[in-house]
Amino acid sequence: MVYAVYLTPAREDPFMTSHQLATTAQGHGDPTEATLDNPPSPDSMTAVVQHAYGLDAIENSERPVPTAGPGQLRIKVAASALNPMDWHLATGTPGIVRLAEGFRRPKHQILGREVCGVVDQLGSGVDDFEVGQSVFGWVTGAFAEYTIAKANRIWLAPTTMTEVECAALPIAGTAALEAIELGDVRGQRVIVNGASGGVGHYAVQIAKARGAAWVAGVCSSGNADFVRGLGADQIVEYESADFTAERWDAIIDCIGNRSGSEIRGALVDDGRWVVVGDQNTSGLLGPLPRLLARLVRWRFGSQSCHWFVQGEEVRYLEEIASLVDEGLVRSHLSDTLSIGDLRSGYDRIESGHTVGKLAVDVASAPGVASNEPSNDVGVTP
Ligand SMILES: NC(=O)c1ccc[n+]([C@@H]2O[C@H](COP(=O)([O-])OP(=O)(O)OC[C@H]3O[C@@H](n4cnc5c(N)ncnc54)[C@H](OP(=O)(O)O)[C@@H]3O)[C@@H](O)[C@H]2O)c1
Numbered sequence: 001m002v003y004a005v006y007l008t009p010a011r012e013d014p015f016m017t018s019h020q021l022a023t024t025a026q027g028h029g030d031p032t033e034a035t036l037d038n039p040p041s042p043d044s045m046t047a048v049v050q051h052a053y054g055l056d057a058i059e060n061s062e063r064p065v066p067t068a069g070p071g072q073l074r075i076k077v078a079a080s081a082l083n084p085m086d087w088h089l090a091t092g093t094p095g096i097v098r099l100a101e102g103f104r105r106p107k108h109q110i111l112g113r114e115v116c117g118v119v120d121q122l123g124s125g126v127d128d129f130e131v132g133q134s135v136f137g138w139v140t141g142a143f144a145e146y147t148i149a150k151a152n153r154i155w156l157a158p159t160t161m162t163e164v165e166c167a168a169l170p171i172a173g174t175a176a177l178e179a180i181e182l183g184d185v186r187g188q189r190v191i192v193n194g195a196s197g198g199v200g201h202y203a204v205q206i207a208k209a210r211g212a213a214w215v216a217g218v219c220s221s222g223n224a225d226f227v228r229g230l231g232a233d234q235i236v237e238y239e240s241a242d243f244t245a246e247r248w249d250a251i252i253d254c255i256g257n258r259s260g261s262e263i264r265g266a267l268v269d270d271g272r273w274v275v276v277g278d279q280n281t282s283g284l285l286g287p288l289p290r291l292l293a294r295l296v297r298w299r300f301g302s303q304s305c306h307w308f309v310q311g312e313e314v315r316y317l318e319e320i321a322s323l324v325d326e327g328l329v330r331s332h333l334s335d336t337l338s339i340g341d342l343r344s345g346y347d348r349i350e351s352g353h354t355v356g357k358l359a360v361d362v363a364s365a366p367g368v369a370s371n372e373p374s375n376d377v378g379v380t381p
Contacts (some may be wrong), residue, residue: 037346047144048339049109053092055346066124066148075117075149078144083198086113087349091326094286109345114140114170116163136166138312143339152312155317156231158324165331168357174316176202179274180308183250191243194254196223198357199276201332203252204230208326218243223355252285261293267303
């Protein structure tokens with residue numbers, strides 16, 4: 001149990017610096033009020049940072065260990081994952097990304113936006129979590145030994161998955177959940193465009209779990225067996241077949257490579273097009289003008305077009321954790337990178353051909369103190 005570490009003498013804490021050992025021995029350690037909820041912490045940690053936009057600016061660095069403020073908690077990071085969003089944030093493209101993330105340089109210098117790990121410090125006003133709990137969710141700065149989370153952006157980790165598998169869920173898994181919800185799939189004929197990718201592979205599983213009558217997946221021939229293994233009833237190999245040649249009740253579109261009129265022709269009269277991603281990510285505004293235009297054009301007629309920017313609602317974390325523990329959803333990892341090897345991960349994301357998820361094992365990176373045991377039961381399919 002993680003509690004044991006915090007209740008044992010200071011010299012047994014593997015994360016304590018010599019300074020803390022000395023000051024704690026004198027009775028005035030840092031923090032001065034080290035308690036079960038706020039245990040003593042190390043001074044510095046390994047983090048993957050970026051001082052300027054561009055993949056060449058990514059480097060490993062020592063950073064001060066952050067402290068949880070009001071409404072926040074600190075997580076000792078076990079794992080994270082890479083998404084197309086991480087590539088956009090790291091490169092500052094399309095330009096509109098910089099509106100939120102900093103014009104000249106990234107506002108959040110520590111990279112990584114999703115996490116699974118163990119709560120190791122509670123800020124004031126956080127009553128819903130306890131130190132030692134295994135949690136997952138959205139953060140800024142997950143590629144580091146410790147990160148800070150808002151209490152309303154995390155949830156208890158599923159118990160039937162490893163921490164590395166769990167870390168892949170918050171962005172792609174909940175985006176898939178939101179898309180399937182918008183697609184209103186129960187009893188329907190559904191197709192997932194981009195079924196072998198991060199979002200798509202969860203979307204196929206969730207569509208089946210949510211009672212879709214027929215789930216098809218669009219992928220390359222090389223990934224057909226993988227997508228079939230997720231439970232897809234039909235495979236459309238994009239090199240040789242065109243998914244718009246058939247009609248669907250809902251199209252979950254993770255690729256965004258077809259025009260609105262092609263999609264209209266592939267939907268039944270009251271069909272739903274759920275746009276998760278779009279291939280146009282260049283220029284200042286990326287896909288935004290096209291998406292906004294669709295909002296206007298698709299207001300007329302019985303077919304509908306939906307797109308969303310992930311709202312980070314904790315109910316999605318709760319729901320995906322349940323689906324995992326019910327045995328209905330798994331994370332399929334094409335690879336697990338260490339934080340010393342992230343640059344290659346960004347290159348792979350940029351290629352647009354990763355299969356399932358690219359995970360990042362933070363806890364077992366060289367130079368990073370190993371994590372405490374969690375409630376993880378370590379089931380890897
Ligand atoms: N709206 C939101 O809030 C939200 C949230 C998360 C993600 N997203 C967006 O959703 C999109 C998908 O994300 P992701 O994490 O799933 O990306 P990803 O994992 O990088 O997707 C890669 C997959 O796409 C497949 N693919 C590439 N071209 C294809 C094509 N023409 N037809 C069918 N499949 C194709 C690849 O398979 P092959 O190698 O076989 O080609 C690969 O398996 C991205 O644009 C991302 O930014 C949006």
